[in-house]
Amino acid sequence: MKMTFKAVVFGSLMILAAVVFAVVILPYFHTNKITPSEIFRLRSDEEATGRDIYIANGCVYCHSQSIRVIDWGLGAERIAQAGDYVQDHPILLGSQRTGPDLSQEGGEHPDDWQTAHFINPRYTRPLSIMPAFAFLGTENIERLTNYVQSLGLKNADERMKRQKFWKEASIKAYEAGPEANVRWLHELIPEGWRNIPNPYPTSAAGLARGHKIYQDFCFGCHGPIGDGMGPAQQYLYPPPLNFTILKDRGISGGILYYQIMNGITGTAMPYFKRELESEKIWDVGNYVAVNFINQTDADEEPKGIDAAYEP
Amino acid sequence: MTAAIDDKIQSHATAKGFTLTSACWMVVGTFMGLLGATELMAPDLTENIGWLVFGRIRPVHINIVLFGFVTPGLLGAAFYYVPRLLRTEIYSEKLGVVTVIAWNVALVAVVISLCMGYTQGREYAELIWPIDIMVVIAFALVFINLVMTVKNRQEPVLYVSVWYVLAGVILTATTYSLGNVIWRPNSGALVGIPDAILLWFYGHNVFGLLLTPLAAGVTYYVIPRVCRAPLYSHTLSLVGFWALLVVYTHIGTHHLLQVPVPTWLKVIAIVDSIAMVIPVMAFLINIWFTARGKLGEIHADIGGKFVFTGTIMYFFVSIQGSMMALPDVQRVTHFNNWVVGHAHIGVLGFAGMITLGGIYYVLPYITRKPLYSRFLADLQYWLVLIGMVGFTVVLTIAGLIQGNAWLNGEVVYRILPEIHPYYVTRAALGLMVFVSALIGLFNILATLFFNTREAAS
Structure with a gap:
């Protein structure tokens, strides 16, 4: 085969075009009309702002949002479904699990635990290697908390309702x-x-x-x-x-x-x-x-x- | 491959510029890696310094190593060997120098924007739109310079290194635009599962269509030159080149085997990941048979030594990569430090070693002076080699601990103390790689600017 300039450049581009069609465009039409799953709801503006802070600080590099079939022991009550992600732009599946998966984190803890944990994770979890996020300031930590508490969407809402109910009862008892x-x-x-x-x-x-x-x-x-x-x-x-x-x-x-x-x-x-x-x-x-x-x-x-x- | 054009009339400004760019940014990139590694063992080290938080410097490390150290180094070598292989001069040194300057401006913008938290939040596609545009323009400028050099050539035959450089640059410009969803400046992303599929299509291609072709180009140039032997097989060159483009581009979805994406796409990714053995072995057999019986010559040449070591690492990283695409293997290796180890054999062991090899090989030719210190280059070689191999070993062990513990039902938190010693060792090995970058920068600066010795004949 004679490798001319045209063969190299146009040949390469044609191969790329064919592959893009097969592994990007076809899957796009296969997956872009996914029905939202039963736990799906839209994010509030506040939660969306919190998500921006999550992205800006690279939380995705240590926390996956993707519970797999094999994660039976990690505390997940629910395996991730394609319909959970239909508003995620970008999707934040993550590639490392240096910290726990967060796709069902919402409502696992009350807001004040999340605040203490963001100020310095070792305050609530002594062995944690997560960075301290006190530098974000109170307002941004609140936004970030809002987002984290929404993870799991409708499931998270149920858990948050439970947290709030018992928070009120526990404060009354304490006082x-x-x-x-x-x-x-x-x-x-x-x-x-x-x-x-x-x-x-x-x-x-x-x-x-x-x-x-x-x-x-x-x-x-x-x-x-x-x-x-x-x-x-x-x-x-x-x-x-x-x-x-x-x-x-x-x-x-x-x-x-x-x-x-x-x-x-x-x-x-x-x-x-x-x-x-x-x-x-x-x-x-x-x-x-x-x-x-x-x-x-x-x-x-x-x-x-x-x-x-x-x- | 004797040059018709006398080296002495060429300034090689572009090649020098890219070489220097690579050497400087290797220091920055490895420092960011070292800092990140240190934060993982001492998380309050940079407490409340927002722009040094782990989640921000990790993408700085990756982008700078990718676009600051490896790519410019490989391009620096290419700007020397492409005109030489074509028996001509580079089309425009002026354009080349402009490209180098634009490239460096973009890299500064990368560091500043990511440290400030401006990111698209997609791994390997973090850079925000204005920087995306700068990157694409920089690749386009490189491509124009190379294409015009090809047009002006005296040598009718295009050698395999030239194929790889041309394809690598144009395909990267294309997949970079596609992967960064450049038509959506605000987010640089699609929505939901299609975003994941596109991201990993691109995320894998940034290695397969950028680092691999550029590193292969350097290898195909340096090894036969150092061995003073003709290339073993033209057929294998062809098979390796075309198979790489066809196979590598299919495999990105192997990052998503445990995610709800279409099964047929996973099957394609797994099958082609195994088929990667074809382009990898075609390339390696070609290079290794060219070098057969000439290991003494390779060992004697510092550039050849780096490049040849890079090919061995390519063997390991590719075979490991094919294995990691198997779902049963991935049950253990996914989401943990095993993958970080794998990435470091690939980018530092394979592409990084060949980058340094390319630089050390061409440096005496573009400066017309001998290397300032062969000893320092050898020292750098051993620091990188020991650092990188040790690194991979400890991260693989840490990854196995994590993966198996999770499969056993243990939570992430309880595994942290178990992997701590490996994090400490990793940071120590990272320090070796960082020191090697400092040594390399000194050696290259000294060769370029303070070397008063005459060129060897």
């Missing part, structure tokens, strides 16, 4: 004073969980595990000494619980377990059941009970037969 607040918190726990025997002894090893978990997950809000004065405290309302007020108010390992497992929706307290296995939840609960509340129901009967590894 009624420690006695009433603790009573309210404990009444939310189903009866069986309140009285469940604590299955783990407060061994040195168990408390050491609890200490590690507390540092990795809890101390940004509850503070290193459990007084609720962690760095996130100033942004959160109701503020993080000061554990010392729980003493002699009916606290039990089961209550702590349930609260750590499921979180307290409406407050900044998230659920940890997807991040911590059962034993670790008991251990961190025991750590809090022994060190901060100074009252624990561990090592009490009935315990049944001791676990095989116990000394």
Whole structure:
């Protein structure tokens, strides 16, 4: 084959045109009329402004918005569908998951948690490697929060409704004073969980595990000494619980377990059941009970037969 | 391939300009990479310095490495070897110098706009419309200069390097416009799933139609010259060239295998990703058989050494890329640091090595002086090689940890402490690459401006 100038330049362009037709134009006509999915709704102007801030700061480089079939363990209740993206301009699927997927983030946390987290992510998540976004200023953080809280669209709206309902209830309880607040918190726990025997002894090893978990997950809000004065405290309302007020108010390992497992929706307290296995939840609960509340129901009967590894 | 035109009457201003551009921006690009890597291990290092936030400097790193370091370096070599292969002079050094200046203005605009948060938010298509226009114009100016040089040629036969440069420049100008949705200045994007398909069509082509052809052009020039041997096979040159254009352009959707895009498109992407073995091996067999028995000559020439190493990295990155397009492999590798490792073998190991090789090979010819320091060039070679290979190893390990942990149902947050040591190692290796860029810049500046030694005969 003689490679003339024309053969090279026009040949290349013709190949490109043919390929563009096959892999860009044909798929375009296959995908540009996708019906919106059942969770779809239009974004508000405020949410759209927040999305611009998300784009400007390159959030897409660490956060995907694309829950895959294989993401069964990552906390997704919903696999992404083409109809979720019909207003995304540009689409923000992402190519890295240095941080969690955000396509269903809306309503996972209340707004005040998001604010504290944007100011400095380590305030709420001590191990996070996300940059601090305090430099954006209060207004832009609010816009960004609006956008993040809309992720998941109608699903997010449902979750936000739940957050707002419980936020109101939790503020009312908090403002009624420690006695009433603790009573309210404990009444939310189903009866069986309140009285469940604590299955783990407060061994040195168990408390050491609890200490590690507390540092990795809890101390940004509850503070290193459990007084609720962690760095996130100033942004959160109701503020993080000061554990010392729980003493002699009916606290039990089961209550702590349930609260750590499921979180307290409406407050900044998230659920940890997807991040911590059962034993670790008991251990961190025991750590809090022994060190901060100074009252624990561990090592009490009935315990049944001791676990095989116990000394 | 003996030149009819005496080198001495040519200024090579364009080639020098692009070479210097590449050397300077390699420093900036690798520094941004190093800074980003450091932020991943110490996230509050640049706390509240908005324009240095990770999400802004990551695209600066990528765009500057792509359009500031690799592309100008490969073009610098091309502006030397194209006229030489065609036994003529470059059509217009003046136009070339204007192109170099415009190119640098665009690069400054890239850094400023992205650091200020002006971005289209699409990976590899971040640049805002006015800069898109500058980029397309810059490529058009390069193309005009090359086309007119081809028109003025004394040599009737177009050598394979010339095919690659011509095709690389015109196809990139075209796919760049298309991928950046240049007809929509406000967003530079389509809407929804079609946007993802177009983005990755372009995002992959920016390697396959820009870096690969330009690097292949340099390789096809440097290796036979260094070996003083004729090219092994014209047929393989043809197969490699046309197969690259046909196959590479089909595979962008392999970035979207886990996304709801049409299945037939995924099938095309997977099949063609495997078929990439054809253009890759046609090129590599051609080059490696040309070099057979001549490794001593290659090792003796610093340019040849860089370029040949680049071809080995091309082998690894391409075979790995084909494997990564398999859905079962991608279950583990997608969304994590494995892919970052892959990108660095491709852009630094393959295209970057060949860029440096092209620069070091042509520098003595365009300056008519010997390289200022062969030792420093060798030092740079080893720093890049160790940095890049080490980099890939640690990121691959980190990626496997992430991918397997996620498949095991663990959340992203709990994996962060596990990959931290690899992030630290990666930043240390990145420091080696950055230092190598500084050494390279010094060596190239010294060769261009302070070298008082006479040209070797």
